Amino acid sequence: MxxxxxxxxxxxxxxxxxxxxxxxxxxxxxxxxxxxxxxxxxxxxxxxxxxxxxxxxxxxxxxPPGQAAPTRPPAGERNIxxxxxxxLLVPVPDASPTAPPEAPGSVLPGRPDPARPRVRTPQAAPEPEDGTPCPSCATPNAPRRHFCHSCATPLTDTTRKNAEGPYAGERPRLHRDRTRWIARAVVAAVIAAVVAGGIIGGPPAARAVQDHFAKRVQVPAATWKASHSGPEQGAKLAFDGYSNTWWGTGYSGASDGQYLEAGFGQPTDLLNMVITPGASARTPQATDPARPHEFDLLVTDSAGKRHLLRYRLNDGGPQKIDVRVRDAMTVRLVLHSAYGATDAKQVAIAELEFYGRSTG
Structure with missing residues (x-):
């Protein structure tokens, strides 16, 4: 109790x-x-x-006194x-029963675990039953292999059957190709001919070389005249330096035999001439006058010698022609045929320009 x-x-x-x-x-x-x-x-x-x-x-x-005490069982036979x-229990003050766990609220989603790399167990490649046998160890190899997988011997023949050039320890052959010697002989002959021509030809040959590399300057015409000119289309308009003015023959058709002549005040080393056919430098139109096609160029030098040159032009646009006459005094252009010639059109030349050697 x-x-x-x-x-x-x-x-x-x-x-x-x-x-x-x-x-x-x-x-x-x-x-x-x-x-x-x-x-x-x-x-x-x-x-x-x-x-x-x-x-x-x-x-x-x-x-109480006078009453016997109750007997107890032995210590080993006592029942608690x-x-x-x-x-024996010790009470805990202010103890309360454990509350049930609350329902879980909203939580963030968990991060997935990263995928683990797959580890492959090294395994030996299966040996082919049928394949190219190795020339060294006779081991069969897959068709795609170039070397034996057992002894690494090349499965294909890498040596050149028709090898060119000397081998190791072999003396190289002498070059017996004679083509280059023939080419060298031809070049030497050409050079010798040029030198000999310059010596034999004398000053004319030397002047031709000088004219080829000489610096060119424009030489203005001092005088001009024409066999015939159309109304308001005089010969002066072909030497005024403007390509939108032109000289006209005054005759319809090709005007065969009509000419235009320019003169220089002193002897001039004439090299080139630029001619602008038609009424302007632009592309010819259907309503434009006729343009010269074939003509002769008659150049007279200071000694009275005449040099006859024949040319053929393209239709439209300024065109350069070579003259190469020393000490030229006059230049005459004689017409023979024309582009777009009709009974209602006359042949026109917009501009004539002369270029000679620079004296500077």
Missing amino acids: APTAAGTTDAGVVPHWDGGEDPTTPLPTTTSAADDGTVPPPRPAPNSPERPQSRQSAQSPAP SDTGIRA
């Missing part, structure tokens, strides 16, 4: 300890009256001065009652 607040015992009340000894400490074993025939001394009351006030005994009170077990 457990002690109450008044010192009495009650089977349904759990004792409350204020302090002092641990209530779970087992009580010392006492000798009963039946064991030795003596009665144990009585224990002090809970409120007596011999026992502290803070601890209360959980044992039963002593029997529910009251004794409850007396």
Whole structure:
């Protein structure tokens, strides 16, 4: 029986300890009256001065005088009652039952685990049953292989059947190709002919070379005239330096035999001449006058010698022709045929320009 607040015992009340000894400490074993025939001394009351006030005994009170004490079973045969077990429990103040877990709220999605690399177990490649046999060890190899997988011997013949050139330790052959010697002989002959021609020809040959590399300057015409001119299309318009003015023969058709002549005030080394056929430098139109096609160029030098040159022009646009006459005094252009000649059109020349050797 457990002690109450008044010192009495009650089977349904759990004792409350204020302090002092641990209530779970087992009580010392006492000798009963039946064991030795003596009665144990009585224990002090809970409120007596011999026992502290803070601890209360959980044992039963002593029997009244004159009455034998109840016998107890041996220590090994004692049974612990529910009251004794409850007396060992220590109550927890302000204890409350555990609340059930709350429902989980919203959480962020978890990160997926990264994919683990797949580890391949090294395995030996299966050997082909049928394949190209190695010329060294006769091991069959797959058709796509170039070297034996057993001894690394080349499976294909890498040597050139028709090898050109000397081998190691072989003396190179002499070059017996005579083509280059023939070419060198031809070049030497040409150079010798040019030198000999320059020596034999004298000044004319030297002048021809000089004229080819000479710097050219424009030589203006000092005088001009024509066999015939159309109204308001005089010969002067062919030497005024403008390509939108032109000289006209004044006759319809090809104007065969009509000429245009320019004169220089002093002997001039004439090299080139630029002629602009038609009424302008642009592409000829259907309504434009006729353009010269074939003509003769008659050049007179300071010695009175005449040089006759024949030319053929394309239809439209300024065109350059070579003259190469030393000490030229006059230049006459004689027409023979024309482009676009009709009974209602006359032959026109927009501009004549002369270029000679630079004296600077």
